[in-house]
Amino acid sequence: MKQPPLSGKKVFGRGRETLWRRLHLIPGIPVFILAVIAFATIFGSYITPYGPNVGNLYNQFIPPCWMEGGSTEHLLGTDYFGRDMLSRLIVGARISLSVSLITVSIAGTLGTLLGLISGYAGGKTDTVIMRVVDSWLAFPIILLAILFAVVFRASYSSVIIILVLCVWPRYTRLVRGEALAIKEQDYVALARVAGASPFRIMLKHIFPNVLPTVLVLVTFQIAEVIMLESLLSFLGVGIPPPTASWGSMTADGRDYIATLWWLSAIPGLAIFLTVLSTNLLGDWIRDRLDPKLRVV
Amino acid sequence: MGRRLLEVQDLKTYFFTKRGVVKAVDGVSFSLDEQQAVGLVGESGCGKSITGLSILRLEPKPAGKIVGGKVLFEGEDLLQKSQAEMRRIRGRKISIIMQDPNISLNPAYTIGNQISEVIRLHQKIRGRAVLEEVIDSLKRVRIPAAETRVNDYPHQMSGGMRQRVSGAMALSCHPSLLIADEPTTALDVTTQAQYLELLKVVQQETKVAMIFITHDLGIVASMCDKICVMYMGKVVESGEVNDIWNNPRHPYTIALMKSIPQSDRKVERLYSVAGMVPSHFDLPQGCTFHPRCDRAINHCRQEYPHEVDLGSGHFVSCWTVQE
Amino acid sequence: MQRYILGRFIQGIVSVILVATTVFIIVRMTGNPLDVITDPRITEQERQAVAERLGLDQPVIVQYGRYIASLAQGDFGKSFQSQRPALELVIERLPATIQLTTAAMFVALVIALPVGVYAAVRRGSTLDAVVRLLAFSGQSAPPFWTGIMAIWIFAVILGVLPCGGRSGIQSIILPAATMGWFGAAGIIRLTRSSMLDVLGSDYITMARAKGLPEWIVIWKHGFKNAAIPVLTYCVLLFVLLLSGAVVAETVFAWPGVGRLMITSVHNRDFPVVQAVIILVSIFYIGANLIVDILYAWLNPKIRYQ
Numbered sequence: 046m047k048q049p050p051l052s053g054k055k056v057f058g059r060g061r062e063t064l065w066r067r068l069h070l071i072p073g074i075p076v077f078i079l080a081v082i083a084f085a086t087i088f089g090s091y092i093t094p095y096g097p098n099v100g101n102l103y104n105q106f107i108p109p110c111w112m113e114g115g116s117t118e119h120l121l122g123t124d125y126f127g128r129d130m131l132s133r134l135i136v137g138a139r140i141s142l143s144v145s146l147i148t149v150s151i152a153g154t155l156g157t158l159l160g161l162i163s164g165y166a167g168g169k170t171d172t173v174i175m176r177v178v179d180s181w182l183a184f185p186i187i188l189l190a191i192l193f194a195v196v197f198r199a200s201y202s203s204v205i206i207i208l209v210l211c212v213w214p215r216y217t218r219l220v221r222g223e224a225l226a227i228k229e230q231d232y233v234a235l236a237r238v239a240g241a242s243p244f245r246i247m248l249k250h251i252f253p254n255v256l257p258t259v260l261v262l263v264t265f266q267i268a269e270v271i272m273l274e275s276l277l278s279f280l281g282v283g284i285p286p287p288t289a290s291w292g293s294m295t296a297d298g299r300d301y302i303a304t305l306w307w308l309s310a311i312p313g314l315a316i317f318l319t320v321l322s323t324n325l326l327g328d329w330i331r332d333r334l335d336p337k338l339r340v341v
Numbered sequence: 342m343g344r345r346l347l348e349v350q351d352l353k354t355y356f357f358t359k360r361g362v363v364k365a366v367d368g369v370s371f372s373l374d375e376q377q378a379v380g381l382v383g384e385s386g387c388g389k390s391i392t393g394l395s396i397l398r399l400e401p402k403p404a405g406k407i408v409g410g411k412v413l414f415e416g417e418d419l420l421q422k423s424q425a426e427m428r429r430i431r432g433r434k435i436s437i438i439m440q441d442p443n444i445s446l447n448p449a450y451t452i453g454n455q456i457s458e459v460i461r462l463h464q465k466i467r468g469r470a471v472l473e474e475v476i477d478s479l480k481r482v483r484i485p486a487a488e489t490r491v492n493d494y495p496h497q498m499s500g501g502m503r504q505r506v507s508g509a510m511a512l513s514c515h516p517s518l519l520i521a522d523e524p525t526t527a528l529d530v531t532t533q534a535q536y537l538e539l540l541k542v543v544q545q546e547t548k549v550a551m552i553f554i555t556h557d558l559g560i561v562a563s564m565c566d567k568i569c570v571m572y573m574g575k576v577v578e579s580g581e582v583n584d585i586w587n588n589p590r591h592p593y594t595i596a597l598m599k600s601i602p603q604s605d606r607k608v609e610r611l612y613s614v615a616g617m618v619p620s621h622f623d624l625p626q627g628c629t630f631h632p633r634c635d636r637a638i639n640h641c642r643q644e645y646p647h648e649v650d651l652g653s654g655h656f657v658s659c660w661t662v663q664e
Numbered sequence: 665m666q667r668y669i670l671g672r673f674i675q676g677i678v679s680v681i682l683v684a685t686t687v688f689i690i691v692r693m694t695g696n697p698l699d700v701i702t703d704p705r706i707t708e709q710e711r712q713a714v715a716e717r718l719g720l721d722q723p724v725i726v727q728y729g730r731y732i733a734s735l736a737q738g739d740f741g742k743s744f745q746s747q748r749p750a751l752e753l754v755i756e757r758l759p760a761t762i763q764l765t766t767a768a769m770f771v772a773l774v775i776a777l778p779v780g781v782y783a784a785v786r787r788g789s790t791l792d793a794v795v796r797l798l799a800f801s802g803q804s805a806p807p808f809w810t811g812i813m814a815i816w817i818f819a820v821i822l823g824v825l826p827c828g829g830r831s832g833i834q835s836i837i838l839p840a841a842t843m844g845w846f847g848a849a850g851i852i853r854l855t856r857s858s859m860l861d862v863l864g865s866d867y868i869t870m871a872r873a874k875g876l877p878e879w880i881v882i883w884k885h886g887f888k889n890a891a892i893p894v895l896t897y898c899v900l901l902f903v904l905l906l907s908g909a910v911v912a913e914t915v916f917a918w919p920g921v922g923r924l925m926i927t928s929v930h931n932r933d934f935p936v937v938q939a940v941i942i943l944v945s946i947f948y949i950g951a952n953l954i955v956d957i958l959y960a961w962l963n964p965k966i967r968y969q
Contacts, residue, residue: 180679180682187906188944188945191925191929191937191940192687192690192941193690195928195929195934195937196691196934272806276806276807280910280911280914282926282929292808302815302827303820306816306820309813310813316806320805320806321800321804324803324804394869399869399872401869427875428876429875432873432874436874437870437873439866439870440866444866445869446867447870447871447888448867450888458874458876459874459875462875462876463875494964496964507870
């Protein structure tokens with residue numbers, strides 16, 4: 046029987062496993078991308094001289110600056126209405142980030158609260174709440190979005206309402222699971238014996254321990270909500286025109302894919318990079334906060 | 342007792358982990374004749390289970406690797422065989438019963454399905470005959486109402502029953518060697534005794550040779566003809582069961598004996614071996630037991646003891662033991 | 665097992681009724697349901713007629729009763745656009761969507777399951793790393809974008825596939841692949857991690873100890889247990905596929921229910937939207953039911969609860 050080398054590197058692909066860990070465990074790349082986007086969101090209007098909804102039909106369909114026919118006046122070209130793509134892209138960033146942050150804040154707060162109550166109260170309350178959560182989660186959101194769009198008019202606020210409605214149950218389920226485990230701990234029993242009110246116990250003892258897991262979920266949710274919002278806008282049931290959402294920009298460009306491919310490619314790429322970075326960041330946070338949760 | 346069935350020579354199985362190399366089995370040798378039973382005894386982590394798995398070439402991959410030695414079964418070295426050849430031996434010539442039947446039986450299939458799987462694989466019978474064989478094997482391990490239990494799932498049976506099913510599965514193709522890896526550890530005390538009784542009866546009926554892996558010296562005394570005491574991957578003492586029981590020579594064996602609570606003696610405190618099992622990544626120099634040994638001399642710190650032959654098959658690896 | 669199926673079935677019916685109720689409530693919430701329910705082009709007289717028929721002056725319960733009754737009879741109203749019964753329109757488009765969704769599911773499962781299983785079996789290899797990378801990116805890329813990019817690459821640049829419409833085998837490849845791709849990513853990751861868990865179990869070692877060939881160990885013993893969480897995810901997948909169908913049909917101009925849904929929303933054609941929502945819900949709840957039954961078959965412990 047041959048003696049294999051004892052160094053361990055070749056024996057079971059350990060070298061490659063380490064590479065994967067290093068690659069996706071450096072927060073550098075996603076943080077960089079997200080920083081660029083955040084920067085653009087905050088300072089964007091000072092960088093570009095054009096309003097995102099101001100268009101000049103004489104300037105329509107100018108390609109991005111690195112292609113033939115492009116100019117440095119419109120770095121990423123213009124669309125059908127002659128509107129500057131870069132400005133619209135920046136507005137899109139603002140929309141994506143603001144919608145997702147607002148949605149996640151509202152849904153997160155509501156969902157966590159409900160989860161704490163459900164987990165701590167237990168019994169019938171818990172069963173009822175979880176039943177609702179389970180059936181809610183099981184349902185295709187798109188149907189809800191459609192219903193809303195046809196009954197009310199689609200708007201910035203209606204989009205947020207729809208997204209919050211889609212997303213809150215995840216928090217409830219997660220927090221309730223954790224709360225169930227934590228409430229069995231001794232320090233909770235001690236607090237109860239000491240006469241603390243349930244509200245106080247939930248806030249002071251259970252919530253801080255649930256927080257790391259919630260934060261991980263929040264990060265992934267931001268990515269998911271950005272994806273959902275762009276999906277809704279793409280289909281025309283999200284943020285209404287003329288406001289530039291990355292999703293609606295991608296939709297606008299679809300018909301011109303044969304010749305003016307950048308109209309769809311660029312906003313779509315923006316969505317992809319943002320979602321990817323947020324997901325990578327979420328993975329990194331999860332590894333730091335709670336190695337138990339690693340699925341991969 | 343018959344001819345030599347199994348001869349393990351200097352078996353070495355190492356685990357290659359990120360933190361270093363664990364020498365789980367580090368030069369283990371013993372032999373077994375037909376119809377004999379040998380006990381591998383030691384604390385958790387001493388490598389006895391891995392030894393059993395290594396004989397079947399089932400060391401846990403990808404970290405585990407058999408790096409040296411020979412395992413001669415019926416004269417042929419199992420370590421040189423191909424995977425295909427090994428598959429013809431597993432389940433048919435050598436079988437294993439694992440420790441926890443809750444996880445060693447597949448929860449998704451009936452016990453009948455799992456037992457017939459082995460029978461159909463290794464024997465040329467089909468159809469109705471297979472079912473009869475399955476029922477026979479269940480009866481062999483004294484499972485009542487075998488005909489109806491065939492369609493039960495593992496979770497519908499008690500722990501003791503499940504372990505009997507494991508036994509039935511292992512013996513269904515009439516192997517010549519049975520490896521029992523801590524078969525009673527996961528059972529409660531009463532069931533343990535029943536199961537050991539069963540194994541004894543089965544052993545006499547089927548004349549199968551056994552390797553009995555356990556941490557319990559008491560069990561070994563009643564079930565086995567030979568004992569190998571293991572510590573940190575090496576065999577520190579081996580011999581006939583009576584020799585070891587009446588005349589243990591290695592300090593570790595003596596300590597193990599002393600820690601068995603005796604029902605007829607009242608003691609202030611139960612004896613336990615001094616010190617703690619060392620980390621696998623940081624083994625002591627020389628004799629691995631010396632930090633916990635009350636007889637350690639200078640030489641023990643420098644070199645691992647050579648094996649000493651005390652006659653009639655009794656071997657010890659200790660510097661303080663002379664012939 | 666029969667009792668389990670019956671129980672689930674009843675739950676399904678309740679769910680469908682819940683959906684219809686939700687639609688009812690939301691429409692009534694606008695304060696002026698007539699504006700939504702009726703075609704803006706009809707005369708005042710006709711509006712009154714509708715109001716009477718629906719009993720809008722009656723207590724809510726009566727309205728609700730009439731609503732459920734008409735739904736149960738298959739009356740979803742007439743499309744404003746085409747004046748045809750909404751139900752008919754939906755059913756007409758259903759085969760196209762089912763065809764597409766099946767193809768997508770097929771793509772996703774047939775590719776993703778074995779890939780996930782083998783990534784687990786060959787843990788730590790290059791294949792594994794590549795697979796995980798692709799799966800991770802696959803879940804971050806918006807499906808409508810990948811669809812459009814796919815059109816750009818295969819239809820525009822390479823010219824090998826059509827860029828839309830439903831015309832033949834070739835035309836289903838891109839939309840099915842786009843839809844399947846998104847789901848496949850998730851399936852791969854979940855199958856891989858589930859398999860990894862299972863492969864470490866004692867019963868896998870036991871299966872090998874019996875002398876079984878490796879492929880039986882992996883598929884018969886390993887996969888059946890690993891499949892359980894994957895199956896649950898597949899239900900989730902169906903949801904994703906639904907929005908995927910809407911997206912794919914929009915991007916690729918595939919004449920299915922999804923596309924009908926979107927154009928109806930843009931035209932504010934309420935009866936059709938309502939029909940789509942309720943019918944899709946029924947379909948979806950039915951699929952859930954099937955999965956639950958499959959789940960009980962795979963995991964015998966569930967049946968005996």
